Amino acid sequence: MHAFLEQITLQMLISAGVLVGAYILVFTEVIHRANAALIGAVVMVGAGSWFGFYTQEQAVSSIDGNTMFLLSGMMIMVTMIRPTGGIEYLAIKVAKLAAKSPTRLLVYLCLAVSVTSMLLDNVTTVIIFAPLTVLICRIQQVNPLPYLMAEAMTSNIGGIATLVGDPPNIMIGSAAHIDFNTFLLHMGPIVAVIWAGVIVLILWQFRGQLAPPAGLSGSIGLDEKTAIKDPRNLKYSLIALFIVLLLFLVHHLLHIYPSYVTFIGVAIGFALIRPDPDEVLRQLEWPVLMFFAALFIIVGGVQHSGLLELIGNSLARFARDPEQLLLTCLILMWVAALLSTILDNIPFTITMIPIVLNLESVGVDATPLWWALALGVGLGGNGTHIGATANIICVTESERCDLAEARITPGLWLRKGMPVMLASLVLCSLIFTVFFDFFL
Amino acid sequence: MKLDNMVIPTGVARAGMTVGAAFRECLQHPVSSIPVVDDHNRVVGRFSIHDTLRIACIPSVAIYYADMLSDNLGGITMPEDHACQIVGLPIDTFIMNDFATIHSVSPVVKAIILMEKHATDTVFVIDNGEYKGVVTIEAIARRMLEVSDD
Numbered sequence: 001m002h003a004f005l006e007q008i009t010l011q012m013l014i015s016a017g018v019l020v021g022a023y024i025l026v027f028t029e030v031i032h033r034a035n036a037a038l039i040g041a042v043v044m045v046g047a048g049s050w051f052g053f054y055t056q057e058q059a060v061s062s063i064d065g066n067t068m069f070l071l072s073g074m075m076i077m078v079t080m081i082r083p084t085g086g087i088e089y090l091a092i093k094v095a096k097l098a099a100k101s102p103t104r105l106l107v108y109l110c111l112a113v114s115v116t117s118m119l120l121d122n123v124t125t126v127i128i129f130a131p132l133t134v135l136i137c138r139i140q141q142v143n144p145l146p147y148l149m150a151e152a153m154t155s156n157i158g159g160i161a162t163l164v165g166d167p168p169n170i171m172i173g174s175a176a177h178i179d180f181n182t183f184l185l186h187m188g189p190i191v192a193v194i195w196a197g198v199i200v201l202i203l204w205q206f207r208g209q210l211a212p213p214a215g216l217s218g219s220i221g222l223d224e225k226t227a228i229k230d231p232r233n234l235k236y237s238l239i240a241l242f243i244v245l246l247l248f249l250v251h252h253l254l255h256i257y258p259s260y261v262t263f264i265g266v267a268i269g270f271a272l273i274r275p276d277p278d279e280v281l282r283q284l285e286w287p288v289l290m291f292f293a294a295l296f297i298i299v300g301g302v303q304h305s306g307l308l309e310l311i312g313n314s315l316a317r318f319a320r321d322p323e324q325l326l327l328t329c330l331i332l333m334w335v336a337a338l339l340s341t342i343l344d345n346i347p348f349t350i351t352m353i354p355i356v357l358n359l360e361s362v363g364v365d366a367t368p369l370w371w372a373l374a375l376g377v378g379l380g381g382n383g384t385h386i387g388a389t390a391n392i393i394c395v396t397e398s399e400r401c402d403l404a405e406a407r408i409t410p411g412l413w414l415r416k417g418m419p420v421m422l423a424s425l426v427l428c429s430l431i432f433t434v435f436f437d438f439f440l
Numbered sequence: 441m442k443l444d445n446m447v448i449p450t451g452v453a454r455a456g457m458t459v460g461a462a463f464r465e466c467l468q469h470p471v472s473s474i475p476v477v478d479d480h481n482r483v484v485g486r487f488s489i490h491d492t493l494r495i496a497c498i499p500s501v502a503i504y505y506a507d508m509l510s511d512n513l514g515g516i517t518m519p520e521d522h523a524c525q526i527v528g529l530p531i532d533t534f535i536m537n538d539f540a541t542i543h544s545v546s547p548v549v550k551a552i553i554l555m556e557k558h559a560t561d562t563v564f565v566i567d568n569g570e571y572k573g574v575v576t577i578e579a580i581a582r583r584m585l586e587v588s589d590d
Binding site: 134140400 | 500504507509510513
């Protein structure tokens with residue numbers, strides 16, 4: 001510890017100070033997190049230039065282009081699919097299959113949400129599914145509360161399974177050069193087991209509210225045929241999405257970046273649908289993209305000050321020992337999860353990436369650390385109502401539906417969500433430990 | 441066309457009045473909205489059949505998916521006992537703050553503009569602080585037909 005402190009320079013302290021200051025602004029939400037990150041980035045570049053540890057050129061090159069383009073490409077794909085009504089069609093169709101059983105309805109809806117979240121972002125998925133679920137529950141005379149909570153949680157879990165399912169995965173995949181198949185192969189099975197475990201736990205937690213009401217009609221009151229508002233554009237956007245999926249499966253063989261794959265899909269979609277570019281670009285989540293770019297610049301400043309390398313070298317002494325690697329992974333997973341219950345998991349992931357990369361550069365097998373990080377930040381979001389944006393959307397939807405018994409309070413989420421998060425982490429740790437060789 | 445030819449004199453609603461009594465006042469004239477006045481007879485709000493049914497009878501989430509609804513709406517129904525309960529409620533929770541007012545000497549087109557702005561089909565006519573009646577979109581259309589027939 002003494003040797004570690006001796007190596008800390010003024011530049012490192014300044015960069016750490018700017019990072020901590022920016023993160024305090026982000027996490028306290030005194031101002032919008034994108035604005036806070038932008039201010040932090042500007043201060044970091046200014047301080048770096050003044051004290052000679054970070055140049056403007058280095059700041060620009062710190063922004064991971066693959067992450068930014070992959071994220072924006074997927075956002076554009078969503079803006080093409082969403083207005084067509086295709087996702088509503090899927091939700092209604094799935095709900096009709098389970099209309100006579102509230103329990104089966106919950107399982108089927110969660111399955112549809114999880115699968116959709118594997119390909120599209122969780123927020124879009126939940127924004128579409130949550131209000132439809134409330135309406136279906138009102139028609140079925142069942143309390144929407146368990147459904148909303150379960151959908152948010154399984155959306156977060158489903159997103160962990162793929163390279164494009166969750167923003168932290170996009171960043172991890174880009175930094176570690178993990179291809180789509182490798183991500184799906186390593187995360188898919190563990191996510192499937194955790195998903196099943198979480199569903200069983202949720203069904204048990206809400207068993208009292210999932211009993212079929214007297215006079216359950218078996219109708220969900222919605223006609224899926226009328227859900228599709230634009231069949232032509234739905235067909236074209238599905239063609240584009242299908243091509244993207246196919247290319248994701250082989251992008252490593254073709255040596256093309258996942259971000260390029262999404263833009264191939266965007267180009268095909270644009271050629272077929274011919275949307276108004278102004279309209280499409282207006283719907284992009286610019287604050288999210290700005291937030292990411294600014295965080296990359298902030299963390300780049302800390303990296304160029306040498307602080308992250310120093311932390312990485314200190315951790316390497318511990319992690320280099322193969323006996324300790326599993327323990328390091330589990331600690332990373334649990335710390336990532338616990339921090340993600342109350343803090344935004346994106347800044348944490350962006351900060352951890354250069355540390356893990358540094359461990360890799362000094363000979364530590366970082367592969368299991370990437371998986372542990374992805375699992376930790378993904379599962380941690382289920383612990384509290386502010387752990388993930390999908391949770392906040394479902395809480396808001398529960399407040400909007402004018403039913404006192406459906407209202408999801410922060411305390412209720414903590415009582416139901418925290419056990420789910422802890423159980424999923426325990427299950428995840430067990431699987432990770434037993435099949436550790438698979439994650440190497 | 442003069443606006444004062446189209447004014448429909450109605451009664452007013454007051455806080456504490458039942459929904460049933462307000463409905464009867466509307467249907468008697470017939471208009472879809474009537475003003476809500478305070479103890480000094482100042483217009484302070486609007487009671488409308490449309491808003492009352494929206495608030496009392498339908499889950500807000502259903503509106504967005506209205507085109508997808510089938511005829512079997514299970515739990516979202518309005519049985520007789522629910523209807524009886526609604527008409528017995530005080531109007532207080534159904535009073536809208538957003539209402540349009542106009543003078544009887546104002547041009548007709550101003551009434552149409554105000555209706556568009558406030559997403560309503562009624563405008564309350566008030567002269568010197570005194571409520572005179574309601575101008576409805578139907579009254580304007582009726583007057584247009586009368587002028588054309590003349």
